[in-house]
Amino acid sequence: MIKTIILKNRPEGKPSMSDFEFVTDNTDLTIKEGEVLLETTYVSVDPYLRGRMSDAKSYVPPFQLNKPIQSGVIAKVLESKNDKFKKGDFVSGMLDWKTKQISTGEGLLKVDGSKAPLSAYLGILGMTGLTAYSGLTQIGKPKAGETLVVSGAAGAVGSVVGQIGKILGLNVIGIAGTDEKVEMLTTEFGFDAAINYNTTDNMTAAIAEAAPNGVDIYFDNVGGPISDAVLFNINQFARLVICGAISVYNNTEVPKSISVQPFLIKNSALMQGFIVSNYAEIFPEAMKQLSTWLSEGKLTYTETVVEGFDQIPNAFMDLFEGKNKGKMVVKVGE
Amino acid sequence: MIKTIILKNRPEGKPSMSDFEFVTDNTDLTIKEGEVLLETTYVSVDPYLRGRMSDAKSYVPPFQLNKPIQSGVIAKVLESKNDKFKKGDFVSGMLDWKTKQISTGEGLLKVDGSKAPLSAYLGILGMTGLTAYSGLTQIGKPKAGETLVVSGAAGAVGSVVGQIGKILGLNVIGIAGTDEKVEMLTTEFGFDAAINYNTTDNMTAAIAEAAPNGVDIYFDNVGGPISDAVLFNINQFARLVICGAISVYNNTEVPKSISVQPFLIKNSALMQGFIVSNYAEIFPEAMKQLSTWLSEGKLTYTETVVEGFDQIPNAFMDLFEGKNKGKMVVKVGE
Numbered sequence: 001m002i003k004t005i006i007l008k009n010r011p012e013g014k015p016s017m018s019d020f021e022f023v024t025d026n027t028d029l030t031i032k033e034g035e036v037l038l039e040t041t042y043v044s045v046d047p048y049l050r051g052r053m054s055d056a057k058s059y060v061p062p063f064q065l066n067k068p069i070q071s072g073v074i075a076k077v078l079e080s081k082n083d084k085f086k087k088g089d090f091v092s093g094m095l096d097w098k099t100k101q102i103s104t105g106e107g108l109l110k111v112d113g114s115k116a117p118l119s120a121y122l123g124i125l126g127m128t129g130l131t132a133y134s135g136l137t138q139i140g141k142p143k144a145g146e147t148l149v150v151s152g153a154a155g156a157v158g159s160v161v162g163q164i165g166k167i168l169g170l171n172v173i174g175i176a177g178t179d180e181k182v183e184m185l186t187t188e189f190g191f192d193a194a195i196n197y198n199t200t201d202n203m204t205a206a207i208a209e210a211a212p213n214g215v216d217i218y219f220d221n222v223g224g225p226i227s228d229a230v231l232f233n234i235n236q237f238a239r240l241v242i243c244g245a246i247s248v249y250n251n252t253e254v255p256k257s258i259s260v261q262p263f264l265i266k267n268s269a270l271m272q273g274f275i276v277s278n279y280a281e282i283f284p285e286a287m288k289q290l291s292t293w294l295s296e297g298k299l300t301y302t303e304t305v306v307e308g309f310d311q312i313p314n315a316f317m318d319l320f321e322g323k324n325k326g327k328m329v330v331k332v333g334e
Numbered sequence: 335m336i337k338t339i340i341l342k343n344r345p346e347g348k349p350s351m352s353d354f355e356f357v358t359d360n361t362d363l364t365i366k367e368g369e370v371l372l373e374t375t376y377v378s379v380d381p382y383l384r385g386r387m388s389d390a391k392s393y394v395p396p397f398q399l400n401k402p403i404q405s406g407v408i409a410k411v412l413e414s415k416n417d418k419f420k421k422g423d424f425v426s427g428m429l430d431w432k433t434k435q436i437s438t439g440e441g442l443l444k445v446d447g448s449k450a451p452l453s454a455y456l457g458i459l460g461m462t463g464l465t466a467y468s469g470l471t472q473i474g475k476p477k478a479g480e481t482l483v484v485s486g487a488a489g490a491v492g493s494v495v496g497q498i499g500k501i502l503g504l505n506v507i508g509i510a511g512t513d514e515k516v517e518m519l520t521t522e523f524g525f526d527a528a529i530n531y532n533t534t535d536n537m538t539a540a541i542a543e544a545a546p547n548g549v550d551i552y553f554d555n556v557g558g559p560i561s562d563a564v565l566f567n568i569n570q571f572a573r574l575v576i577c578g579a580i581s582v583y584n585n586t587e588v589p590k591s592i593s594v595q596p597f598l599i600k601n602s603a604l605m606q607g608f609i610v611s612n613y614a615e616i617f618p619e620a621m622k623q624l625s626t627w628l629s630e631g632k633l634t635y636t637e638t639v640v641e642g643f644d645q646i647p648n649a650f651m652d653l654f655e656g657k658n659k660g661k662m663v664v665k666v667g668e
């Protein structure tokens with residue numbers, strides 16, 4: 001018996017339970033030569049998946065209706081007819097939202113649960129960490145002493161960006177949406193300052209106060225009015241790393257913001273959108289660096305772990321309510 | 335008798351005659367050792383001057399109230415006590431809007447009226463040409479076969495950008511605001527296609543039609559809704575060269591546009607604001623290249639020449655009505 005979550009409807013605005021459907025079937029699980037049978041252990045839920053649920057031109061093709069949704073998954077190898085994997089191995093890969101599935105092994109990476117908790121390979125040692133590292137170093141080009149502002153700072157990527165910023169000698173200011181998150185940024189993650197946008201009337205002034213020397217690098221996970229407020233505070237030659245725009249992903253109309261062009265001209269500033277795969281050539285270096293910092297205790301991370309395969313859609317939807325702290329993962333099996 | 339134009343009021347919205355004042359005086363024109371006495375020949379009027387008339391933080395300090403306005407000027411040396419210049423030389427520099435003035439010679443460049451018309455040194459062989467060359471090559475990073483869209487295409491910078499684009503093997507589409515300008519783009523300047531935004535209902539669709547392979551480089555002189563329409567047509571790894579935003583310079587409120595961030599993320603696209611002086615290190619190369627192309631007949635230019643010192647404010651204000659074709663200059667003397 002396999003459970004699968006399929007995309008039933010393309011969400012209009014905020015995703016709702018009616019956009020998802022649980023399907024149970026008795027697909028044959030006999031593997032052929034070269035294949036592995038996998039049992040899902042952890043499923044990653046990420047804001048960018050919202051984009052794939054829409055039928056719009058983007059960097060990855062949209063999910064198909066009535067087909068399984070896919071995301072980063074950690075799975076256990078139950079059986080293997082593939083030389084690269086053996087029974088009992090754990091792997092990470094882009095896999096279906098299924099309790100069990102067969103894979104050719106393509107795109108799967110072995111992960112070592114003795115070096116770091118398995119879920120870390122979906123987060124700080126996975127796409128999350130690589131996104132933070134790539135965007136900050138390759139676009140942000142930080143120089144010690146500069147000021148970095150991170151939005152969505154208590155999120156999976158943001159919390160890593162801020163910590164790497166501190167390791168690299170930056171003055172780091174985080175923006176998040178609850179007092180608890182803001183507290184966590186300065187105490188757990190070592191940010192120099194943090195701002196709760198939900199309790200701050202004038203974000204432009206609050207950022208100016210927290211960044212008296214102006215903003216040299218902005219790592220943007222949210223877009224919308226928060227990013228507008230940062231623009232008023234950028235310095236000459238500022239670099240704006242455009243990683244996500246969670247504040248507008250659920251908009252049903254094309255969102256409006258202040259015109260960025262005059263700010264970019266006045267400050268000779270750069271805005272660069274990216275996805276992590278643009279920087280695949282630095283992944284080996286990045287993984288080595290992230291693992292080292294993690295083992296040295298220079299990097300830490302927070303996860304929000306939800307239990308149960310049936311909770312995957314809820315966990316995904318909770319991302320847009322800001323209910324996660326750090327990386328949101330769903331634990332499905334042992 | 336010297337005439338001077340001073341900034342009387344900071345414009346609110348569109349500049350008007352009441353923001354300027356003509357002053358006549360009998361300042362002593364006796365020069366000291368190291369100085370030159372200059373008589374103004376041509377005055378450059380440029381959209382960016384609008385920014386300096388406001389009291390806002392920018393890359394250059396604002397003009398002071400009740401002081402002369404400055405811009406690019408070509409002047410004749412009437413007397414010289416500076417070894418670098420002799421009577422009868424013509425020079426270019428950032429100078430006051432005055433009929434005559436004394437200079438220390440600092441920042442002045444000798445220009446050769448036998449190699450190109452004097453006014454060209456305010457345009458294609460001056461800041462205009464350098465801006466076009468620097469922005470397109472250093473930020474646009476063009477590769478032959480790519481598609482370039484230029485807004486403000488019949489303007490001073492835009493018309494040069496498009497021509498350089500053609501020299502470099504790009505498919506070049508221009509956007510301008512009258513049928514006459516659009517006609518000029520394809521006939522005089524060799525653009526592959528041109529769109530009149532004033533007679534086009536759906537700019538997004540018109541750009542898509544003119545650029546069936548999508549837009550790789552956008553050289554933006556205007557900002558606002560035209561730039562929004564381009565965004566819907568950008569390709570993966572597009573480069574948006576943010577040179578000017580004339581459509582919003584006179585706004586009294588912070589202008590709104592569509593949020594660019596989702597477009598930049600989806601396309602891993604770059605937006606870079608700049609001013610020409612950022613690229614001073616390539617000016618010698620750029621001047622050599624522009625002069626060569628000009629002498630080979632590969633580059634041409636259009637000027638709008640207004641006669642008379644008293645017409646400087648009007649000429650400047652006409653820029654915002656799109657009354658210029660190519661570089662707008664005011665001829666003041668011989």
